[in-house]
Amino acid sequence: MVVWTDQERACIQDIFSKLNYEEAGPKALQRALIVYPWTQRYFASFGNLYNAEAIMSNPRVAAHGIVVLHGLDRAMKNMDDIKNTYAELSVLHSDKLHVDPDNFRLLADCLTIVIAGTMGTSFTADVQAAWQKFLAVVVSALRRQYH
Amino acid sequence: MSLSAKDKLAVKTFFGKVGAKAEDIGSDALARTLFVYPQTKTYFSHWADLSPGSPQVKKHGLTVMNGVLSAVELIDDLKGGLLTLSELHAFMLRVDPANFKIINHNLLVVLSLMFPEDFTAEVHVSVDKFLAQVSLALSEKYR
Numbered sequence: 001m002v003v004w005t006d007q008e009r010a011c012i013q014d015i016f017s018k019l020n021y022e023e024a025g026p027k028a029l030q031r032a033l034i035v036y037p038w039t040q041r042y043f044a045s046f047g048n049l050y051n052a053e054a055i056m057s058n059p060r061v062a063a064h065g066i067v068v069l070h071g072l073d074r075a076m077k078n079m080d081d082i083k084n085t086y087a088e089l090s091v092l093h094s095d096k097l098h099v100d101p102d103n104f105r106l107l108a109d110c111l112t113i114v115i116a117g118t119m120g121t122s123f124t125a126d127v128q129a130a131w132q133k134f135l136a137v138v139v140s141a142l143r144r145q146y147h
Numbered sequence: 148m149s150l151s152a153k154d155k156l157a158v159k160t161f162f163g164k165v166g167a168k169a170e171d172i173g174s175d176a177l178a179r180t181l182f183v184y185p186q187t188k189t190y191f192s193h194w195a196d197l198s199p200g201s202p203q204v205k206k207h208g209l210t211v212m213n214g215v216l217s218a219v220e221l222i223d224d225l226k227g228g229l230l231t232l233s234e235l236h237a238f239m240l241r242v243d244p245a246n247f248k249i250i251n252h253n254l255l256v257v258l259s260l261m262f263p264e265d266f267t268a269e270v271h272v273s274v275d276k277f278l279a280q281v282s283l284a285l286s287e288k289y290r
Contacts, residue, residue: 035271121260123260125182
């Protein structure tokens with residue numbers, strides 16, 4: 001059972017309240033596809049991913065980035081039971097999408113870096129700690145139904 | 148995943164720009180390492196004060212960042228150039244190499260928050276590759 005302190009809850013809610021989903025989601029996914037190009041294997045149907053410019057202007061990448069962030073929003077709204085909230089998503093990623101779970105960590109790291117860039121110095125060490133704990137729980141829940 | 152000419156240029160250009168802030172970057176990255184990954188504190192049990200603003204964290208953060216900046220100058224031969232530092236980490240400090248990934252991650256976070264305009268995705272990939280190569284060079288003498 002994940003135990004959240006009041007401070008951690010407040011931190012996570014605060015980050016999401018300041019986040020522009022339509023900006024951060026696309027930026028994080030674009031960054032993952034550029035920084036870890038092997039992640040492109042899951043997006044063969046998205047069209048042109050040949051270089052950084054193509055990835056940054058690809059509308060399907062942007063749209064999917066927003067989908068991902070709305071998924072994280074659901075975790076934030078169900079912080080005390082992310083495990084069950086994500087059960088179906090986990091099955092989806094394992095059985096239908098066949099995504100290597102290590103990719104969840106890569107995308108999570110890219111999102112952290114995008115948020116650090118947006119929040120600047122207000123992304124303090126304790127905010128970072130709470131945020132990374134949240135993402136670790138999310139990643140763990142997404143891995144859970146793999147078999 | 149070795150460094151292309153494009154990577155080397157991106158790394159040299161970016162660190163040329165941000166190098167003046169070495170102490171701020173290094174000490175913030177080190178502070179975050181100690182705070183967000185508390186197991187790393189085990190290497191500093193001899194320090195009186197492990198909190199973010201402490202003089203020891205600042206001083207050591209600068210030492211680490213100066214190491215990174217000197218690696219930029221040695222980018223064409225990291226293994227050879229970082230040999231002495233590798234011996235230090237392998238035989239004296241005996242830092243588990245898994246920790247290099249941790250400090251690298253926190254360096255990226257700090258670079259992103261301090262230089263959001265310059266730390267583009269393309270710079271990010273080159274710097275990430277560079278830091279991975281530095282870690283490999285530092286691990287060279289371990290066994």
